[in-house]
Amino acid sequence: MLPLERALTMDDYMPLSRGNRDKDQKTLNQARISSSFPLARFRVLTGGVEHKERCTQHGLLLRLNTYKHFLSYTPIIGQFFSKDVASGHSILFAPRLSAEYAVWLGEIKPLSYFKERYMVDMTHYVDEIAEVLYDLGGQSGKQLLFLLHGLNTDSNNFSRPADFKDIENFETDLLTLHPILTECRVFKSNLEVDLIQYANDVSSEAHIEVMRRIGAGMKEYQLESIFLHHIYMHGGCRHCSYTCICATGENSAVLHYGHAAAPNDRTLKEGDIALFDMGAEYHFYGSDITCSFPVNGKFTKHQAVIYNAVLRAHDTVIKSISSGVSWIDMHKLAEKTILQSLKTVRIIVGDIDEMMEMRLGAVFLPHGIGHLLGIDTHDPGGYTQGMERPKVPGLKSLRTIRELREGMVITVEPGCYFIDALLNPALEDPTTSRFFNVEELDRYKNFGGIRIESDVVVTLNGCRNLTNVPREIWEIEAVMAGEPWPLKQKQTPL
Amino acid sequence: MLPLERALTMDDYMPLSRGNRDKDQKTLNQARISSSFPLARFRVLTGGVEHKERCTQHGLLLRLNTYKHFLSYTPIIGQFFSKDVASGHSILFAPRLSAEYAVWLGEIKPLSYFKERYMVDMTHYVDEIAEVLYDLGGQSGKQLLFLLHGLNTDSNNFSRPADFKDIENFETDLLTLHPILTECRVFKSNLEVDLIQYANDVSSEAHIEVMRRIGAGMKEYQLESIFLHHIYMHGGCRHCSYTCICATGENSAVLHYGHAAAPNDRTLKEGDIALFDMGAEYHFYGSDITCSFPVNGKFTKHQAVIYNAVLRAHDTVIKSISSGVSWIDMHKLAEKTILQSLKTVRIIVGDIDEMMEMRLGAVFLPHGIGHLLGIDTHDPGGYTQGMERPKVPGLKSLRTIRELREGMVITVEPGCYFIDALLNPALEDPTTSRFFNVEELDRYKNFGGIRIESDVVVTLNGCRNLTNVPREIWEIEAVMAGEPWPLKQKQTPL
Numbered sequence A, B: 001m002l003p004l005e006r007a008l009t010m011d012d013y014m015p016l017s018r019g020n021r022d023k024d025q026k027t028l029n030q031a032r033i034s035s036s037f038p039l040a041r042f043r044v045l046t047g048g049v050e051h052k053e054r055c056t057q058h059g060l061l062l063r064l065n066t067y068k069h070f071l072s073y074t075p076i077i078g079q080f081f082s083k084d085v086a087s088g089h090s091i092l093f094a095p096r097l098s099a100e101y102a103v104w105l106g107e108i109k110p111l112s113y114f115k116e117r118y119m120v121d122m123t124h125y126v127d128e129i130a131e132v133l134y135d136l137g138g139q140s141g142k143q144l145l146f147l148l149h150g151l152n153t154d155s156n157n158f159s160r161p162a163d164f165k166d167i168e169n170f171e172t173d174l175l176t177l178h179p180i181l182t183e184c185r186v187f188k189s190n191l192e193v194d195l196i197q198y199a200n201d202v203s204s205e206a207h208i209e210v211m212r213r214i215g216a217g218m219k220e221y222q223l224e225s226i227f228l229h230h231i232y233m234h235g236g237c238r239h240c241s242y243t244c245i246c247a248t249g250e251n252s253a254v255l256h257y258g259h260a261a262a263p264n265d266r267t268l269k270e271g272d273i274a275l276f277d278m279g280a281e282y283h284f285y286g287s288d289i290t291c292s293f294p295v296n297g298k299f300t301k302h303q304a305v306i307y308n309a310v311l312r313a314h315d316t317v318i319k320s321i322s323s324g325v326s327w328i329d330m331h332k333l334a335e336k337t338i339l340q341s342l343k344t345v346r347i348i349v350g351d352i353d354e355m356m357e358m359r360l361g362a363v364f365l366p367h368g369i370g371h372l373l374g375i376d377t378h379d380p381g382g383y384t385q386g387m388e389r390p391k392v393p394g395l396k397s398l399r400t401i402r403e404l405r406e407g408m409v410i411t412v413e414p415g416c417y418f419i420d421a422l423l424n425p426a427l428e429d430p431t432t433s434r435f436f437n438v439e440e441l442d443r444y445k446n447f448g449g450i451r452i453e454s455d456v457v458v459t460l461n462g463c464r465n466l467t468n469v470p471r472e473i474w475e476i477e478a479v480m481a482g483e484p485w486p487l488k489q490k491q492t493p494l
């Protein structure tokens, strides 16, 4: 199956963390120079608070603060990371482990191991933080620590600032670091893109495996299981970037289906559409891929109509992306492309510009056209300070409204859904009801929805699609019928 | 493969929750009668706070407070459950969901749906709690609410008491409810045992699948993946009770191997021992099973010696369990059985009673012989009020020291490990060093360890083993060679 050798090993990953740490050197130095503070300054980031995930005792699947992962890939609980802003010298503070640790959790590594493994300049124990930083600061009086504390504009959660014994003997700055690091995370290094590419490769293969094995009578979660097994068994990916959405039939119109109260437990029926949104994570970097296809491997006429409407939006946006393009424009482009297709088949009637004005697109496409992707599935930095979230339907769901720039990794995920909770108010509202051809629309009752999602990295003059799955209808039907992917010979639609 | 029909459906599960709710009726009524408080009293339990598990935004794999699961299986965020102590009448308070919910998370069900589905007497919205409870209380003045707040003796976490608008208009009692509910959880109903049996059936089959497919050159996590896939694909189990421990070679001596800093990533070698501790969870009820076997399917002489030492302890404890037996005695019995075996092969020498006195068993078996099992892998109630944790090695690791009683579900998991962090101090201490035959012990350097773990339900005169995997060496070797399980014809060892 998938050659594991293609993956970065832990050893490849270490320069990545170091590269990430260097990204902020320039901006942090700027902040230092423009401040009135003398000499040695440090930042300190807290390590992970253990995540008690599944059971009161076995809280073993650790997930640290993602900013911490960005700077230092060390799966060690209670660890601190510090860097001298002026010199760039880094220190890792590791917890002093008891003999109990060796019995229950494994070998206790010496500090020298961490220094070499994680490519830092010094290692000390956590209980030495205050002392070490003070010694390094020399005679310069109180030192300034930049601590990480800021709002994730996507989740509305605040990151927790570092705290250690005697921190009150330091000056602390809670404002400077978070926006700088966030901006560093927005623009990916080549090694970061390599990891996202690998997660995409593994996920793409797993999606194809799911397409080949799907059939009426199965449970949705069995396809989730096939995906999870493929990415772990053949790709070494223990985690997904998010809970798998394995929506079939009318569930495909529930955008975040698959959660605990709707746990992918429907039985597939002949004629169903399947919308599978699943992405593997590798060394903390994610992927986010959606494939939509018929459960029985053959698109009906109606399924083909809506699928092609979404595919055209997907392809048009990808063709239009390049450095300097506004993401709001990309969202509107997707909306407009879909509305045009729906008009062609007379589900809607009237003037497209008027529809855009009335935000009719948001009835069929209520979510944003894409989001930044990285260590977080919805990576931070989508809104910079002062940017205000749009208020109107559709646009208000955008997780970023920035101009695209080289090095951003972003998802392109147009969709078209028939959701009663959105269609019914639009049909009742006289300002929008006039656009609907109710007779034709009724044929799509219980259709569900289609979403097509790829991950792209923005380049100067375009973008590169990291996702590699069959997208054209004839490609999907061929692969589901057993053809190898990529297809041996280019086929064309009938 | 495994017939899914064997599993309880959601519909079967609803009477289970109702049964769980009735368990406390008698004790709570006792508390009511013995108090001086007039008339209507209620308890209110908070529903789940969403568990932000893997990603800043997609926090979809919900895990509610396990006491809440015990009383009411409803995967609904922000929900409250209340019961009139005198009459037993139950009320479910569901959150009022916005139209947004329908778009993102699914259909909004009417209150009548919850009433029928979850077998409660009334349903209302969360924002009506104070009003509804007051109306029901009549003219009796302030009402008393029993809230859940208590220490989990296993995790040392406190459960969070319910909170709602205008709660200050009620009297609240934080002390009564937690110990009563905990005691209800210790003794399983037949339906609860059915679920634990199902989780055991699925996990037993998956362990066998892993045994059949293991081989040198594989990665430990690939076996984890095979297990996870089997329980989900063929058993409908989305979760495990705990993080899989797939330890091979020297990792088998790390008791909680498999966590983020030791993520089952070793490559298997010819001649390795494998210690796999993995258990599926079904409708929140868990299983906890450990199998130890050679990677190549054939026990070496040394592996057989230690394996049989542990198996004898496992079988002896299971034969000795019945209502009224002390769990501390069972732990000591396992220790003694293992020490006797180690003495037979001259790894240790001297008087067994003296060894027991010096707690030598804890050098080889540093964890407890088992723990209560239920909704939590380490189910609460192991220590009742006033019980003190033993201080001496081995016994201090016990998660319960109670007398066994009918209806308890408990794991039996003796082990024998060669852990330098424990052996070296024991070899240096003159009071224990005299028991070791260093020459023979040295042959087991880098051996790792063996654990054998089954789940049993205690009956009046014995116990029933819920786990069904090959245990005898000849059984394991036959199954790993491809024989069906259970074996067609009873084989005997050569």
Ligand SMILES: [Mn+2]
Pocket (backbone or CB within 6 Å): A288, A371, A411, A413, A453
């Ligand atoms: Mn996405």
Ligand SMILES: [Mn+2]
Pocket (backbone or CB within 6 Å): B288, B371, B411, B413, B453
């Ligand atoms: Mn256990």
